[in-house]
Amino acid sequence: MQLRILPYRFATTALWLLFVSLACLSAGVWAAESNDPLPSWSDGKTKQAIVSFVEKTTRQGSPGFVPENQRIATFDNDGTLWAEQPVYFQLIYALDQVKKMAPQHPEWKSEEPFASALKGDMEKLMASGKEGLMKIIAATHADMTADEFSENVSQWLKTARHPKTNRPYNEMIYQPMLELLDYLRANGFKTFIVSGGGIDFMRVFAEQTYGIPPDQVVGSSLKAEYKVRNGKPEIVKLADINLVNDKEGKPVGIHRYIGQRPLFAAGNSDGDFQMLEWTTAGKGPRFGLLLHHTDDKREWAYDRKSHIGRLEKGLDQAKDRGWTVIDMQQDWNQVFPVATP
Amino acid sequence: MQLRILPYRFATTALWLLFVSLACLSAGVWAAESNDPLPSWSDGKTKQAIVSFVEKTTRQGSPGFVPENQRIATFDNDGTLWAEQPVYFQLIYALDQVKKMAPQHPEWKSEEPFASALKGDMEKLMASGKEGLMKIIAATHADMTADEFSENVSQWLKTARHPKTNRPYNEMIYQPMLELLDYLRANGFKTFIVSGGGIDFMRVFAEQTYGIPPDQVVGSSLKAEYKVRNGKPEIVKLADINLVNDKEGKPVGIHRYIGQRPLFAAGNSDGDFQMLEWTTAGKGPRFGLLLHHTDDKREWAYDRKSHIGRLEKGLDQAKDRGWTVIDMQQDWNQVFPVATP
Numbered sequence: 001m002q003l004r005i006l007p008y009r010f011a012t013t014a015l016w017l018l019f020v021s022l023a024c025l026s027a028g029v030w031a032a033e034s035n036d037p038l039p040s041w042s043d044g045k046t047k048q049a050i051v052s053f054v055e056k057t058t059r060q061g062s063p064g065f066v067p068e069n070q071r072i073a074t075f076d077n078d079g080t081l082w083a084e085q086p087v088y089f090q091l092i093y094a095l096d097q098v099k100k101m102a103p104q105h106p107e108w109k110s111e112e113p114f115a116s117a118l119k120g121d122m123e124k125l126m127a128s129g130k131e132g133l134m135k136i137i138a139a140t141h142a143d144m145t146a147d148e149f150s151e152n153v154s155q156w157l158k159t160a161r162h163p164k165t166n167r168p169y170n171e172m173i174y175q176p177m178l179e180l181l182d183y184l185r186a187n188g189f190k191t192f193i194v195s196g197g198g199i200d201f202m203r204v205f206a207e208q209t210y211g212i213p214p215d216q217v218v219g220s221s222l223k224a225e226y227k228v229r230n231g232k233p234e235i236v237k238l239a240d241i242n243l244v245n246d247k248e249g250k251p252v253g254i255h256r257y258i259g260q261r262p263l264f265a266a267g268n269s270d271g272d273f274q275m276l277e278w279t280t281a282g283k284g285p286r287f288g289l290l291l292h293h294t295d296d297k298r299e300w301a302y303d304r305k306s307h308i309g310r311l312e313k314g315l316d317q318a319k320d321r322g323w324t325v326i327d328m329q330q331d332w333n334q335v336f337p338v339a340t341p
Numbered sequence: 342m343q344l345r346i347l348p349y350r351f352a353t354t355a356l357w358l359l360f361v362s363l364a365c366l367s368a369g370v371w372a373a374e375s376n377d378p379l380p381s382w383s384d385g386k387t388k389q390a391i392v393s394f395v396e397k398t399t400r401q402g403s404p405g406f407v408p409e410n411q412r413i414a415t416f417d418n419d420g421t422l423w424a425e426q427p428v429y430f431q432l433i434y435a436l437d438q439v440k441k442m443a444p445q446h447p448e449w450k451s452e453e454p455f456a457s458a459l460k461g462d463m464e465k466l467m468a469s470g471k472e473g474l475m476k477i478i479a480a481t482h483a484d485m486t487a488d489e490f491s492e493n494v495s496q497w498l499k500t501a502r503h504p505k506t507n508r509p510y511n512e513m514i515y516q517p518m519l520e521l522l523d524y525l526r527a528n529g530f531k532t533f534i535v536s537g538g539g540i541d542f543m544r545v546f547a548e549q550t551y552g553i554p555p556d557q558v559v560g561s562s563l564k565a566e567y568k569v570r571n572g573k574p575e576i577v578k579l580a581d582i583n584l585v586n587d588k589e590g591k592p593v594g595i596h597r598y599i600g601q602r603p604l605f606a607a608g609n610s611d612g613d614f615q616m617l618e619w620t621t622a623g624k625g626p627r628f629g630l631l632l633h634h635t636d637d638k639r640e641w642a643y644d645r646k647s648h649i650g651r652l653e654k655g656l657d658q659a660k661d662r663g664w665t666v667i668d669m670q671q672d673w674n675q676v677f678p679v680a681t682p
């Protein structure tokens with residue numbers, strides 16, 4: 001909890017403030033609260049487990065001490081750092097791009113999966129399966145330079161708004177997770193995103209939004225090629241999958257990009273199961289963290305039967321594997337950051 | 342130049358030292374020399390070009406100022422950070438492994454390319470071409486876990502010695518380049534290796550040798566898969582190429598791993614041409630650096646006709662493209678670090 005600066009207009013207020021301060025100081029509460037690195041996390045066993053782990057692994061002389069160059073923390077993105085309902089935001093981006101590009105593609109009116117995408121018929125779109133999705137990806141993510149793609153995403157983030165909250169998508173992020181990222185970094189951890197989402201998509205906003213630079217973002221990707229066109233060197237994105245960084249693809253992505261096993265891994269769905277399994281199978285202290293979406297008032301409540309971010313195996317095995325499960329409703333006293341005015 | 346601590350036995354020596362110190366101080370030489378971040382670089386236009394670039398891009402208020410999060414520096418490894426003669430050290434590793442594994446593979450005595458590898462017949466080995474090389478790679482770099490591979494490389498580095506100098510391979514590194522890496526990092530640059538060499542091979546020594554952590558190493562790679570065997574999660578290296586990080590593969594590797602265009606790129610062969618081209622085609626100040634091996638006394642002299650590290654296009658175009666070429670013989674007053682006793 002941040003200490004609010006109270007108006008200092010009346011002597012009585014000043015006096016009251018002084019009393020409260022003294023009372024807090026004597027109880028040690030002031031110091032504890034103002035230094036709390038995780039103010040949006042309710043006091044309880046989840047927060048305590050995180051803090052204990054960080055203290056244990058970073059305190060010189062502690063039996064669980066881990067040198068700074070091995071303090072790797074990986075975070076899933078969709079449903080872990082930002083929301084993923086009603087559908088993955090990158091899919092919303094793709095559909096918005098289809099709409100934007102439609103005037104140049106009159107044939108899409110009768111051609112699937114574009115016809116369903118343009119009508120907003122999600123059920124029929126999903127029925128087009130992997131092949132259909134790949135056509136949407138090819139049309140909206142490939143056959144353009146990497147710079148053009150980044151520019152498109154950047155423009156979209158400025159104008160697109162979440163259907164439920166009307167906030168920009170990069171404000172649909174979890175305040176407690178921002179604090180956790182900061183807390184880990186302040187303790188010498190190097191923080192990475194390891195997500196099934198597109199690497200080039202996330203890199204557009206990850207640094208500004210999460211403080212995670214482009215080279216610390218691992219995600220799914222398309223192949224690319226280097227071309228010099230009219231004397232101008234370019235990276236061109238191809239309509240051909242390079243890596244699906246999900247499920248058993250996550251430890252592979254971690255190996256490929258990070259090159260060492262994480263000390264700490266956080267996710268929210270069974271797509272993160274193998275990342276947590278790989279992480280916590282390492283020697284010495286390791287931390288596996290799962291975010292359980294239990295809050296249908298402030299966010300959404302979903303798990304075993306959800307079409308997005310299904311969490312079943314993780315819930316069943318978390319206890320046996322020693323993973324910590326965040327109960328969003330109980331453990332977070334704030335979900336999203338206060339809106340920028 | 343490092344200031345040597347002179348024996349302090351005689352008063353005359355002490356007096357002389359004092360005089361020299363005073364003389365240096367009054368001329369500003371002492372201060373300049375003891376603060377020189379690049380002491381193994383001879384004073385001259387190469388060193389000056391590097392220092393000017395770093396000062397221009399890092400001085401607040403300079404028209405060429407670049408924010409710290411965009412200060413990306415990429416270095417080739419073979420022939421740029423460490424030597425590459427008589428052949429790439431990773432090939433020597435592979436051949437050493439073939440010899441080590443031979444007792445378990447009696448069929449190799451008559452099976453190419455292993456027979457030539459075991460006899461040390463490099464010419465015949467090379468004549469086996471890509472297909473032959475791929476067989477050597479498959480036998481020595483695949484069908485094992487990533488951990489097993491790292492352990493093998495680590496063991497090899499401890500015992501293998503360079504045929505000419507009898508030094509461990511990870512001491513066949515260029516002292517001036519170590520200073521350049523340190524100098525760039527001290528000025529807020531993030532340093533990466535971008536090499537045609539194997540990513541898993543380089544990651545074993547890059548941090549200790551160059552101060553470059555595993556996640557900042559980009560190289561060629563094999564595909565890998567995640568498997569849980571007898572309850573133990575493992576990353577298994579497969580005999581299938583994932584990325585050839587050479588020539589036009591280097592900008593692709595940079596895009597894939599680093600996600601932004603470098604500000605500074607250093608290489609030594611035409612395999613680095615596209616990396617320098619991509620780097621220096623960016624907006625604002627950029628730096629392209631090529632190491633020309635001109636020193637057959639302290640190292641090797643080779644360029645246009647070499648079978649390893651051929652440098653032809655780079656030499657022809659460096660001037661027009663504004664790239665800086667290091668003349669090893671002229672520009673470096675020391676090549677390798679002083680041997681550890």
